[in-house]
Amino acid sequence: MVTESWSEDIDYRDAIKKQAMLAAIIDSSEDAIISKTLEGIITSWNEAARRMFGYDEAEVIGRHISLLIPHDRQQEEQMIIDSIRKGLKVQHFETLRQTKDGRLIPISLTISPIKAGDGTIIGASKIARDISEQVKAQEEIRMLNARKDEFIGIAGHELRTPVTTIKGYLQLMEAQAENGVASDFLDKALRQVNKLNRLIGDLLDVSKIQAGKLQYNMIACRLLPLVREGVETVRQIYPGHSIDLILPAGDPVITADGAKIEQVMINLLNNAVKYSPDATRIEVKVKTSEGQAIVSVKDFGIGIPPQHLEDIFNRYFRANSDSSAGGLGLGLYISKEIIRRHSGDIGVESKEGEGSVFYFSLPLPE
Numbered sequence: 001m002v003t004e005s006w007s008e009d010i011d012y013r014d015a016i017k018k019q020a021m022l023a024a025i026i027d028s029s030e031d032a033i034i035s036k037t038l039e040g041i042i043t044s045w046n047e048a049a050r051r052m053f054g055y056d057e058a059e060v061i062g063r064h065i066s067l068l069i070p071h072d073r074q075q076e077e078q079m080i081i082d083s084i085r086k087g088l089k090v091q092h093f094e095t096l097r098q099t100k101d102g103r104l105i106p107i108s109l110t111i112s113p114i115k116a117g118d119g120t121i122i123g124a125s126k127i128a129r130d131i132s133e134q135v136k137a138q139e140e141i142r143m144l145n146a147r148k149d150e151f152i153g154i155a156g157h158e159l160r161t162p163v164t165t166i167k168g169y170l171q172l173m174e175a176q177a178e179n180g181v182a183s184d185f186l187d188k189a190l191r192q193v194n195k196l197n198r199l200i201g202d203l204l205d206v207s208k209i210q211a212g213k214l215q216y217n218m219i220a221c222r223l224l225p226l227v228r229e230g231v232e233t234v235r236q237i238y239p240g241h242s243i244d245l246i247l248p249a250g251d252p253v254i255t256a257d258g259a260k261i262e263q264v265m266i267n268l269l270n271n272a273v274k275y276s277p278d279a280t281r282i283e284v285k286v287k288t289s290e291g292q293a294i295v296s297v298k299d300f301g302i303g304i305p306p307q308h309l310e311d312i313f314n315r316y317f318r319a320n321s322d323s324s325a326g327g328l329g330l331g332l333y334i335s336k337e338i339i340r341r342h343s344g345d346i347g348v349e350s351k352e353g354e355g356s357v358f359y360f361s362l363p364l365p366e
């Protein structure tokens with residue numbers, strides 16, 4: 001009997017120690033930790049909550065949690081309580097809360113049910129973390145990106161006018177030049193101007209995409225002429241490359257902006273050439289399957305490292321920054337946006353050292 005009493009005393013002391021330890025952890029936490037009843041009445045309030053919201057414990061215990069909720073967000077409390085009553089935990093819920101002096105602070109909330117010994121849910125425990133610095137950093141990044149895109153748009157427009165003028169003069173000189181060294185130099189100069197024009201065009205397209213202003217002229221059109229036109233354009237730019245066409249018996253009709261689809265074809269073919277320094281063969285295949293027209297461009301070049309496959313369609317990303325292929329890493333990003341706006345899909349399959357297959361699909365009319 002004495003032994004049982006001694007054991008009960010030890011259990012009681014252990015429980016007291018655990019409670020004291022838990023209370024110390026809660027009070028020293030950098031996050032505000034608040035508990036409340038299912039009716040929203042505040043029942044506990046730690047030191048971090050005082051620092052965050054400006055209320056002393058005595059000012060809030062027994063008051064409703066709506067004290068901290070901005071007027072236009074009062075409906076959030078009912079949503080939270082509904083989840084808690086179901087035994088669900090609310091994690092990383094980002095919102096705004098109001099301090100004693102009326103300031104609004106962005107916070108991340110994690111709310112868990114508080115259960116009685118029999119498992120009945122009797123309240124909720126809230127952990128609130130001030131995310132003002134993260135929100136500020138995100139806003140600064142957003143503003144910097146907006147300014148960068150604005151600069152790109154302005155620079156692109158400003159560059160296009162002199163480049164167009166230079167190209168016009170070069171074309172006039174080429175028309176008057178006799179065959180020989182001068183004609184070769186003019187031809188090379190025009191190639192470089194055309195390359196610069198394409199880079200400027202890509203910059204302007206990215207600027208328009210970011211602003212949601214890239215225009216599309218969607219009409220019913222046949223796919224094969226668009227594919228052939230893209231192939232012919234790249235053949236003229238890279239006469240040393242062989243582009244094999246594998247086409248279906250019929251000519252699929254799609255609803256599309258033909259110029260944009262041709263642009264995608266040229267982007268994929270340009271990439272196939274640039275990243276195949278030791279191969280001169282490219283294979284273009286068109287087929288239809290399950291209500292989709294599918295176009296693929298296969299090269300036999302250096303391939304893409306597996307760790308880069310997920311990033312290959314990101315803006316300014318280049319799988320091989322040491323490559324002499326050039327470019328700004330915009331072609332695939334623009335192509336992805338174009339295909340997305342056509343309700344299609346775009347992807348890549350690649351094995352390092354063996355080449356890549358880029359493909360896109362477009363829905364066929366039902």
